[in-house]
Amino acid sequence: MELIVCVKQVPDPEAPPASFKVDTATNKVVPPPGVPPVISTFDETAVEAALKIKDAKGGKITVVSLGNNLVRDVVKKPLAMGADQLILLEDPAYENSDSWSTAYALSMAIKKIGSFDIIFCGRQAADWDSGQVGLGIAELLGIPSVTLAKKVESVDGKVRVERIVPDGFEVIESPTPCLITVTNELGEPRYAPLKGIMKAAKIQPVVWKPQDIGVDPSQIGASGRRTKLVKLFQPVKEGKCEMVEGENAADAAVKLALRLREAKVL
Amino acid sequence: MADYKGVLVCGEAIEGKLAGITAEMLGGGRKLADKLGEGLAVVLLGSGVKGLAAEAIACGADKVYAVDDAVLKDYQTDAYVMAMENVVSQVAPRIVLMGQTSMGRDLAPRLAFRLKTALSMDCIELDIDPQSKQLIQTRPVYGGNARAIFTTESLPQMATVRAKAMSPLPRDDSRKGEVVDTTAGVDASKIRAKFVQKVKEEVAGVKLEEAPAVIAGGRGLGGPDGFKQLEELARLLKGAIGATRPAIDNGWVPTSIQVGLTGKIVAPELYIAIALSGSSQHMAGCSGSKTIVAINKDPEANIFREARFGIVADWKQALPPFTKKVQELLKE
Structure with missing residues (x-):
């Protein structure tokens, strides 16, 4: 199966709360010194969900990440875990995206990738906690979506998802291609084995600039935002x-x- | 372009009753509508939901759009997005509010992208800018470490609202409102991801979200046995047991008792946090509690920045005498 996973590099959410600082002049978070960024927690779970499908059915996993100044050792982690290919949408023009401009750029990159069966995303990113990008990609691509998955299986050409609800779970079946967002209840992401880390070191990520994916420059990064951040502060x-x-x-x-x-x- | 006016709350029913979050949004939405000098409407989607219209009016709605259709019996993304798209184009609201619930988390983003408008998720405060009439949207970000205030220009302005962030109005059965039967307009052949069945994993005892006291445990409890030891205290206080995400991820307790950003939001009278550090993402689920009490052996634990009362102690030594003393005191 052709699987795509969208991952985001974020400041480590496990860093001690006391080290969390906001620069109120720029409305930006100051990364805590000495704490490297990580792949957002639920996105790592999304990689795990894709690996479970690959374990069962075989196939290829392409990881896509959007940002700027992406740390190679960080964004390569999914490769070390067992993914096959890494595409980075990396350019200053992608900076200060919101859910809209992020989903738009990712959907254009996925159109360029072409055929796929399932796209996996985390339920929400550990920085803005919004949980919109996955569904935005699905809507922009015109494909069905299932959110909050704790189990994903490929059965008889369909995707069978257990979706978490407050008093249990729902079973949802979707045709492919589709997009699934996953939650931590899916289980701990696997450790990257040494062999995987060595393999990942040899893989060169593919970098796609805005012109490579045919985006309208006014719709990406800060210019494509539909939300205006008035103020960011610590309560x-x-x-x-x-x-x-x-x-x-x-x-x-x-x-x-x-x-x-x-x-x-x- | 349509003239967008008023506030539209997307209602939810739980077991045949208006959901708490819907009453809360009607309370919060009433204030927004009054500031705008415009109306407050609620849309009820589902099968057999029309009977809830009177309750919604008593809770503050001026108008109820009842979309009663068997195709909406179970929540299915495609069907609900189609129905909401129809309702929004008919009503042309300035503001659309949904609950930050399993439905809202799924429906709101997909609908916003369909309507080509912006959305703020999980808002804890909403206000109207008197000049621009724009919706001022405040939401916790970075796992609760920070708050962000957003405004958006595209209409309708959409937001989801966190449970217990707004207060319902006192129920007033003498309030008058209008009920408008509305067709769903859902083409069932266009429903792609389909609901198959629901599997309930109910926890016995008091419901976590409604419990007057919550006894919560974290990683420090060390395993399922640790959680067993909270039961006596929970029973004495007629409370429920909650857990942090690490305890859930370790499989010690069922996922349904997770309290936090990605779990349940609770606001009991008393929240006793035992052997949990008080991470921002956990506090996002319990910071509305009236009194937080912490038992933790680490004096530097973040929970002591959040709690009202605390002791620095190993829970294994502190919990049994604490439980015993509570029992004595409650008998008096």
């Missing part, structure tokens, strides 16, 4: 935790219960 934490102390853990625990009763919380 003020009240940070008034009353620490209850005791001679030992058990004593502190008892005093905590008494304090909660006193404060009418219990």
Whole structure:
């Protein structure tokens, strides 16, 4: 099967919250020093979903990533995990995209790739947490979509998806080609084996500039935005935790219960 | 170009009742509509949903578009996008609101791209700019580490709304409103991804989103046995058990009890966080709780920046005496 996975490079969401800084003059996040970026968590799960299909049915996985200053060791991780090809939409013109301009550029790149059976995306990116790009790509390509997948199988030429809902899951069947967004419940992405890392080191990513994918320059990056970011800021934490102390853990625990009763919380 | 006016809430029903998020959006939407001096409408999509129209009016709607059609019985993306596209072109609202629910997460982006308009997901605050009449959209980003304020020019302006971010109006059964029967206009042959069945994975006991107290555990509990030990405290407080994503990812507890950005949003009277660090993405699901209490052995854990009361202690030593004391106090 021909599989495509869209991945995004983001600042490491596991970095300690205290290291998170916003430059309010530019409305941008200041990457914490010394913490390398990562592939967005759910996008790695999307790679895992594609690998599971490839394990079962065989095929080829093409990874597409859009951005600028993409760190090769970071964006090559899906290759090390077992993907076959990496296409980077890398150019300053792609910077400051929003969901619209990102989905547009990715959909144009996918049109250039040509035939495919399934496109996988993460349910949302760890930076803007929007969860729009996957569905935007599907709409722009005119293909069906299923979101929040915890299991994806290819059965009798159809894709069978278990979609997470608050009290369980739904089973959805879609014809191909289609787009699936995946959620962490799909399971931990596999580790990249040493052999995979060595293989990935030898693969040269293909870089496509805006002119290579035939995009309208007014529709990509900052110029293609449909949302205006007025302000980016860190919410003020009240940070008034009353620490209850005791001679030992058990004593502190008892005093905590008494304090909660006193404060009418219990 | 059509004259876009008013606020349209995309309603949802849960087990034959108007969903809490819909009542909340009607409360929030009422304020927006009043600021604009325009109307508040709600669209109810589904099979047998017309009966909810009176409730929606009592919750603040001026007008109810009832799209009652068997083809909308189960949520299917293509069908709902088609139906909503028809409703939006008929109503021409200035603002469309949807819940940040499994339906809203799926429907809103696809509909926005179909309508060639912009959308802000998971908003916690919405307001109207008095000059431009634009919708000011505030949403948490970077896993809750930051907030972003957006405006958009294309119409309709679309936003999804986080659960418990807005307050419902007090129900007023004397309110009058208009119910408009609306055809779905769905061509069933164009539904591609099809609903096959739903598998329920209900957790026994009090429903997490409705529990007055939530006892939540994290990675520090070390395994399913750790979560077992929370049960007694949950029972005493008539509460429910919640979990962080690492605990879910490790398979210790069912996914349905995940609290956080990608799990459930809860706002109980009392949230007891045990052996969890308080990552931004977890706090996104519980920061609306009235009182947060933390038990963690790491004095530097982020949870102590979020909690109202806390102790630095190993949960294994603290939980049994805490539970016992709570039991004594509740008996008094």
